Amino acid sequence: xxxxxxxxxxxxxxxxxxxxxxxxxxxxxxxxxxxxxxxxxxxxxxxxxxxxxxxxxxxxxxxxxxxxxxxxxxxxxxxxxxxxxxxxxxxxxxxxxxxxxxxxxxxxxxxxxxxxxxxxxxxxxxxxxxxxxxxxxxxxxxxxxxxxxxxxxxxxxxx
Amino acid sequence: xxxxxxxxxxxxxxxxxxxxxxxxxxxxxxxxxxxxxxxxxxxxxxxxxxxxxxxxxxxxxxxxxxxxxxxxxxxxxxxxxxxxxxxxxxxxxxxxxxxxxxxxxxxxxxxxxxxxxxxxxxxxxxxxxxxxxxxxxxxxxxxxxxxxxxxxxxxxxxxxxxxxxxxxxxxxxxxxxxxxxxxxxxxxxxxxxxxxxxxxxxxxxxxxxxxxxxxxxxxxxxxxxxxxxxxxxxxxxxxxxxxxxxxxxxxxxxxxxxxxxxxxxxxxxxxxxxxxxxxxxxxxxxxxxxxxxxxxxxx
Numbered sequence: 001x002x003x004x005x006x007x008x009x010x011x012x013x014x015x016x017x018x019x020x021x022x023x024x025x026x027x028x029x030x031x032x033x034x035x036x037x038x039x040x041x042x043x044x045x046x047x048x049x050x051x052x053x054x055x056x057x058x059x060x061x062x063x064x065x066x067x068x069x070x071x072x073x074x075x076x077x078x079x080x081x082x083x084x085x086x087x088x089x090x091x092x093x094x095x096x097x098x099x100x101x102x103x104x105x106x107x108x109x110x111x112x113x114x115x116x117x118x119x120x121x122x123x124x125x126x127x128x129x130x131x132x133x134x135x136x137x138x139x140x141x142x143x144x145x146x147x148x149x150x151x152x153x154x155x156x157x158x159x
Numbered sequence: 160x161x162x163x164x165x166x167x168x169x170x171x172x173x174x175x176x177x178x179x180x181x182x183x184x185x186x187x188x189x190x191x192x193x194x195x196x197x198x199x200x201x202x203x204x205x206x207x208x209x210x211x212x213x214x215x216x217x218x219x220x221x222x223x224x225x226x227x228x229x230x231x232x233x234x235x236x237x238x239x240x241x242x243x244x245x246x247x248x249x250x251x252x253x254x255x256x257x258x259x260x261x262x263x264x265x266x267x268x269x270x271x272x273x274x275x276x277x278x279x280x281x282x283x284x285x286x287x288x289x290x291x292x293x294x295x296x297x298x299x300x301x302x303x304x305x306x307x308x309x310x311x312x313x314x315x316x317x318x319x320x321x322x323x324x325x326x327x328x329x330x331x332x333x334x335x336x337x338x339x340x341x342x343x344x345x346x347x348x349x350x351x352x353x354x355x356x357x358x359x360x361x362x363x364x365x366x367x368x369x370x371x372x373x374x375x376x377x378x379x380x381x382x383x384x385x386x387x388x389x390x391x392x393x394x395x396x397x398x399x400x401x402x403x404x405x406x407x408x409x410x411x412x413x414x415x416x417x418x419x420x421x422x423x424x425x426x427x428x429x430x431x432x433x434x435x436x437x438x439x440x441x442x443x444x445x446x447x448x449x450x451x452x453x454x455x456x457x458x
Contacts, residue, residue, distance in 0.1 A: 017216075024220045026292045029367055029428065035294075056181045060189070068209050069216065070296040071303075071330060071337045074202055075192030082189065086182040125197050128344035130299070131365065 011156055015042060016062070024069060033133035036141040037111055038148070039066060040081060044107055045152045047088040048096045059085035073125055080117040084110050100146040108142030203330075207308070210332030217293050217303055217335065224292035228431070282397055284437040286310060288318075290430070291335070300343035300363060300427070302326075306435060307334040315395055318433045323401040323424030324348070324389060325433045336435075340427050341402065342367050349392035350402050355380045358390050361402055361421060367428045370403055372419040379417050381405055387421055397438045 022038040043059055063081030067074050088095070088110055095106050115138055122129070176184075195201045235243075288304035295301040306312050308331050316328040318338050326340040339346050342363040350361045350372070357379060362371050375381065385405040391398025403421030410417055 020216070021220050024217070024293045026224070026294045032294060056178070056185060060185045063189075065213075068206065068213055070294075071299075071301055072296050073193050074196035074206065075189040078192065079186060079189035082182060082185040086178055089178055121193065125193065130344075 008156070015152065015155060020062075020065065020069070023066065033136045034140045035137055036144045036148075037114070037137055040084065040111060040114060041107070041141055041145065041148045042152065043081065043085055044088055044110065045149055047085055048092050048103065049153070050156070055085055055089055056082055073121070073127075076118060076121050079121065080114045083117055084114045087113065100149050103149070104142045104145040107145045108138050111138040111141050114138070206330065207332050210330065210335060210337075211307070214332065214335050217291055220293050221291040281399075282317075282319075282436040282438045285319075285434040286312075288312075288336075288433050288435050290433065295337065299345070300326075300340040300365065300367065301329070302338050302340065304336050304338055304433060304435070305334065307332045307336050309333055310435075311437075312336045312435055317396045317436045317438075319400060319436055320425045320430045320433050322426060323403065324396060325425040325427065325430070327395055328435070338433065340367075341370055341423060341425070342427055348396065348402060349390045350387045351390040351398075352381060352405075353386040353388050354382075355385075357381075358392070361387065368422065369406070370421045370423055372421065373416070375417045375419055377410060377415050377417050379419075381408060381417070381419055383408065397436070 016039070019038040019042040023035070027035055039062055043055075043062055046058075047055055059081040060078045063076075063078030064074070066072070066077040066081075070077075091106075095103055098106070112135065115135055119134065192202070196206070286306060288306040291303045291305060293303050295303065304318075312328060312331050314328055314331055318325040318327060324341055326338045326343070326346065328336050329339045330337040340363065341348055341361065342365065344363050344365045346363040348361045348370075349358065351358045357375070359372050359374050362373055364371050372381075372387070383405050387402045387405065389396040389398055389400045389402060401424045403423045405419055406422045407420040408417060409420070
């Protein structure tokens, strides 16, 4: 059993590392605004499929990691990630019963909230705007959700 | 079935603070962090240390691209190398010719500066830094380079490439540094139009192919093709280094100002390397000569 748990933890760590790396892999500048929020998608998948009491802490740490890796304001992604995951935790029992396509709509809405918080904190800090394209990834993340969900399920299995 | 039950270690009764309490706590902590980082800058040392800790992850993302470049270089054919060598020889000949003319101009410049008792602010040392193929913040124009405090890199250091001004260092870790490009919307650069000597500010607009001069009066003497160089004001960039070429002039009806768009000369989207520069930015103002009303100069 201990070995099984170890393998499972290693797979979770690998999945989180791969999602983080996917947020950093260089894309052509025209495609970058459409890059799905892979780390947020992974955390949301854990919330819907395998919730743990430490979900909010994990979300905050993941957000902080993004702030550090992407050179943003420390705590900005942390705040957005915590609020998004908290809303997902609140409604996870209803959402996990939906088929993946319906879940994708919810995920799109959650990532819209995420980006709204980023937009709001950008404004509060007096940072320059990033134009209308900033909202695009909420849509592309929603569109990739069924694929990401199936991939995660294949790697980790259902709890 | 039994093994699945073994794996399921979720507690039946969830103990600890409620979701709302945990959310409230982390929202407050995030707010404090943002203020401390952005407004007060208290976390620069912590961020610098953590940047060093996360450098291996950046390297790991960059690794396949570095390997691809390495394989490309290694597998270059004899013909390709000969063609490149011929191009470099031609380029070297052209640069030597230009250098001869520049040497003469530089000597003349030194004599003139000696006469006016000012010192030239030119780059006296530089370090080649490799850009890591890592995307930073979405929609912001920042890059990571493989040089840090161990190489003497500092915040505010100018970065250039072979064609022109690239940006400046905004954060430094032990072995890496973040460079903001001149095309980032948060970047402003004091510049001068080379032909007329008119000074203004160049702002990034989030487009790698364009930067903007938004504060020129409607009657400003600017023409497409004019070279725009650094003015040296602000003390970050040495004066006279090329920034861009005027591409487009836009006079909006009802507005008194003129919007000028530049094409950056630095290869912002494709250069794999930048030069981090050191120069003496102590400006020595010319000594004022007092001319009394009688017309006799004081010694």
